[in-house]
Amino acid sequence: MTVVASAPGKVLITGGYLILERPNAGIVLSTNARFYAVVKPLIEEVKPESWAWAWTDVKLNSPQMGREVMYKLSLKHLLLHCVASSDTRNPFVEYALQYSIAAARSIFDDSKKEALQKLLLQGLEITVFGCNEFYSYRNQIEAHGLPLTPDSLASLPPFSSITFNAEGSSNQDYKPEVAKTGLGSSAAMTTAVVGALLCYFGVVQLPSLQKNYLQSDNGSHNLDIVHIISQTAHCLAQGKIGSGFDVSSAVYGSQRYTRFSPELLSPVKGAVQGMLIEDAISDALRANWDHEKISFSLPPLMTLALGEPGTGGSSTPSMVGAVKKWQKADPHNSSDTWRKLAEANSLLEMYLLTLSKLAEKNYHSYESAITHCSKLTHEQWKFATEAYTIEVAKALLGAREAMLQIRFNMQKMGEAAGVPIEPESQTRLLDATMNCEGVVFAGVPGAGGFDAVFAITLGYARSQVIGLWSSLNVLPLLVEEDPTGVRLESSDPRAAEITTGVSQIQIA
Numbered sequence: 001m002t003v004v005a006s007a008p009g010k011v012l013i014t015g016g017y018l019i020l021e022r023p024n025a026g027i028v029l030s031t032n033a034r035f036y037a038v039v040k041p042l043i044e045e046v047k048p049e050s051w052a053w054a055w056t057d058v059k060l061n062s063p064q065m066g067r068e069v070m071y072k073l074s075l076k077h078l079l080l081h082c083v084a085s086s087d088t089r090n091p092f093v094e095y096a097l098q099y100s101i102a103a104a105r106s107i108f109d110d111s112k113k114e115a116l117q118k119l120l121l122q123g124l125e126i127t128v129f130g131c132n133e134f135y136s137y138r139n140q141i142e143a144h145g146l147p148l149t150p151d152s153l154a155s156l157p158p159f160s161s162i163t164f165n166a167e168g169s170s171n172q173d174y175k176p177e178v179a180k181t182g183l184g185s186s187a188a189m190t191t192a193v194v195g196a197l198l199c200y201f202g203v204v205q206l207p208s209l210q211k212n213y214l215q216s217d218n219g220s221h222n223l224d225i226v227h228i229i230s231q232t233a234h235c236l237a238q239g240k241i242g243s244g245f246d247v248s249s250a251v252y253g254s255q256r257y258t259r260f261s262p263e264l265l266s267p268v269k270g271a272v273q274g275m276l277i278e279d280a281i282s283d284a285l286r287a288n289w290d291h292e293k294i295s296f297s298l299p300p301l302m303t304l305a306l307g308e309p310g311t312g313g314s315s316t317p318s319m320v321g322a323v324k325k326w327q328k329a330d331p332h333n334s335s336d337t338w339r340k341l342a343e344a345n346s347l348l349e350m351y352l353l354t355l356s357k358l359a360e361k362n363y364h365s366y367e368s369a370i371t372h373c374s375k376l377t378h379e380q381w382k383f384a385t386e387a388y389t390i391e392v393a394k395a396l397l398g399a400r401e402a403m404l405q406i407r408f409n410m411q412k413m414g415e416a417a418g419v420p421i422e423p424e425s426q427t428r429l430l431d432a433t434m435n436c437e438g439v440v441f442a443g444v445p446g447a448g449g450f451d452a453v454f455a456i457t458l459g460y461a462r463s464q465v466i467g468l469w470s471s472l473n474v475l476p477l478l479v480e481e482d483p484t485g486v487r488l489e490s491s492d493p494r495a496a497e498i499t500t501g502v503s504q505i506q507i508a
Contacts, residue, residue, distance in 0.1 A: 005196035009183030033133035035188035042123030095233035136179035182451025187246035260291035299355035326417035348402035374438035374459035403441035421448035
């Protein structure tokens with residue numbers, strides 16, 4: 001039996017930094033860039049003598065990083081002992097495995113626990129890989145003399161090998177080990193692994209392209225289990241309890257999110273082995289998780305575009321740490337900046353909801369208004385003459401102004417904290433983008449920095465943005481909003497790509 005699950009990457013368009021504290025909310029969009037986890041047994045049949053074994057084998061493959069790790073898993077204490085490794089271990093997958101087994105044992109009755117034991121005695125092989133959009137491939141594209149266009153990116157082999165940031169490069173303190181685009185690869189990977197394992201063990205059923213279990217209460221409950229285990233594993237692997245918006249969007253899809261109380265995970269932080277892990281996970285599953293998630297997606301005919309400037313990404317934990325240090329050092333000014341940011345975030349959300357309501361009220365008139373505005377710059381929207389177009393244009397201009405206020409205050413916060421939340425190079429790029437025809441707004445997602453920039457466009461105006469970015473040495477990514485979360489896949493997507501021969505060139 002082989003189980004393949006996937007979870008989406010994310011783009012946080014409002015709520016950067018504020019989302020770390022309740023009751024601040026943020027709008028997070030899930031994307032069509034997905035991380036995959038494949039789970040299957042190491043051996044097909046359980047040997048008669050295996051019932052006396054205290055340990056079982058686990059193999060973790062990370063083909064994009066060229067890594068393979070072998071473990072011995074203690075069936076009693078759920079400890080993982082690394083016995084052979086080609087490189088660095090992966091704590092996200094390790095915690096996901098330990099906590100998924102603990103969750104199964106906590107939920108199952110005796111007969112199901114016996115079936116689980118048999119599965120574990122067969123060993124586990126876990127393979128993880130993500131869509132190319134999670135990582136930077138512009139060096140490979142440029143090395144082959146290809147233009148910085150979506151077509152060039154699409155010509156790369158799916159799930160290509162990953163580029164590592166060079167040591168000693170500029171802004172190294174704020175760069176991760178791997179050159180990323182800021183789509184939340186660790187959260188998507190953790191969620192995909194947890195989803196695949198819990199499905200493999202028979203704990204949950206996941207929605208799929210063929211079946212959608214979310215229509216029932218049981219389907220929602222299944223996702224809640226995936227969410228709790230994924231949040232727990234991700235936080236422990238990171239060594240801190242973050243806001244959790246990236247994991248929540250990986251599980252549930254696009255949403256308006258308010259974080260859970262950090263105290264919920266305090267018992268798990270103290271669980272290091274044996275029954276302590278199972279007890280802590282059992283407590284976590286029974287706890288009253290107080291996060292808030294409200295389904296959210298972009299208004300009709302509005303699309304997400306992402307571009308990679310090519311600076312290797314930013315280390316979110318380092319930047320968050322600097323902002324928190326500034327808050328403590330200057331509570332008065334930091335509180336004022338956060339208040340203004342919260343107000344601008346709420347305004348942007350309000351205008352987007354207004355646009356969705358206008359589309360629902362009269363879609364034909366809404367479509368006509370969006371088509372009209374998509375061919376004009378923001379300065380021309382205010383000259384609309386049709387009544388419905390005037391209403392739509394007013395909401396579009398309101399959303400634009402709200403994002404300008406968000407950017408201004410994020411810049412102000414970055415300068416005060418001494419971190420590049422919206423670096424000058426990003427500011428020039430975003431200003432040029434927002435002056436394009438049919439662009440509602442643009443910004444740096446999440447914590448900002450040197451990750452990908454995003455734009456929200458009208459109708460077919462996305463192509464205008466792609467052309468501008470390519471001319472400015474920015475690589476447009478093959479990323480769009482996909483409001484769905486974790487799901488079960490019918491097969492390993494790598495096999496499908498090989499069969500159809502999609503890959504056009506080989507990247508060394």
